[in-house]
Amino acid sequence: DAGVIQSPRHEVTEMGQEVTLRCKPISGHNSLFWYRQTMMRGLELLIYFNNNVPIDDSGMPEDRFSAKMPNASFSTLKIQPSEPRDSAVYFCASTQVGTNEKLFFGSGTQLSVL
Amino acid sequence: GDSVTQMEGPVTLSEEAFLTINCTYTATGYPSLFWYVQYPGEGLQLLLKATKADDKGSNKGFEATYRKETTSFHLEKGSVQVSDSAVYFCALTPSNTGFQKLVFGTGTRLLVSP
Numbered sequence: 153d154a155g156v157i158q159s160p161r162h163e164v165t166e167m168g169q170e171v172t173l174r175c176k177p178i179s180g181h182n183s184l185f186w187y188r189q190t191m192m193r194g195l196e197l198l199i200y201f202n203n204n205v206p207i208d209d210s211g212m213p214e215d216r217f218s219a220k221m222p223n224a225s226f227s228t229l230k231i232q233p234s235e236p237r238d239s240a241v242y243f244c245a246s247t248q249v250g251t252n253e254k255l256f257f258g259s260g261t262q263l264s265v266l
Numbered sequence: 267g268d269s270v271t272q273m274e275g276p277v278t279l280s281e282e283a284f285l286t287i288n289c290t291y292t293a294t295g296y297p298s299l300f301w302y303v304q305y306p307g308e309g310l311q312l313l314l315k316a317t318k319a320d321d322k323g324s325n326k327g328f329e330a331t332y333r334k335e336t337t338s339f340h341l342e343k344g345s346v347q348v349s350d351s352a353v354y355f356c357a358l359t360p361s362n363t364g365f366q367k368l369v370f371g372t373g374t375r376l377l378v379s380p
Contacts, residue, residue, distance in 0.1 A: 158308070185368075194371070194372040194373060195310075195355065195370040195373070197367075197368070206369075243309055245309070245310075254315075255302075255310075255312065257308075257309030257311065258309050259307070259308055259309050260308075260309055
């Protein structure tokens with residue numbers, strides 16, 4: 153299996169621009185997670201989906217952030233407008249709920265907002 | 267709320283030294299406990315886990331024992347290698363929410379020199 157695939161690997165943008173991060177979970181997995189990693193706050197859960205339905209978005213920092221999962225093989229995390237404090241590594245992860253609780257992470261998207 | 271506390275890094279060791287990374291947790295009930303590892307430029311990978319008190323998780327020479335009396339899950343390895351250099355995350359899933367709410371510690375960076 154190819155694993156969790158994220159794109160792009162690196163994104164550099166200017167403040168105020170819209171940013172879209174993409175994730176393809178492992179085929180057959182029914183839960184998908186978006187995490188943000190920074191030096192100051194560590195690893196934070198932003199949102200997770202079960203069977204394409206958002207279950208808990210309490211970690212989404214503010215209305216500028218939105219996430220969608222239109223089908224079982226694709227999810228996006230959008231920031232509009234972006235701000236310098238959004239600079240971080242964003243990880244997508246997936247799992248099949250009920251199978252030994254192992255979470256599979258993508259390689260992440262390094263976002264820099266100038 | 268539920269939380270995980272890890273020792274601050276970096277931990278710097280010479281090859282073949284003994285490793286301990288401390289992890290304590292706060293949670294109600296009986297959480298499952300995990301160690302994840304993040305190699306440079308990659309996403310997190312599950313290293314080992316334990317799901318009940320006194321369980322010992324082990325993988326690749328690493329071990330951790332679920333100690334409910336001390337609410338700890340310390341990571342150990344008898345002889346580290348340069349290739350073990352990475353960031354190690356302790357994590358838990360609260361027993362009352364199932365898998366989804368994976369709570370991570372802040373991570374501990376391990377640097378192993380030849």
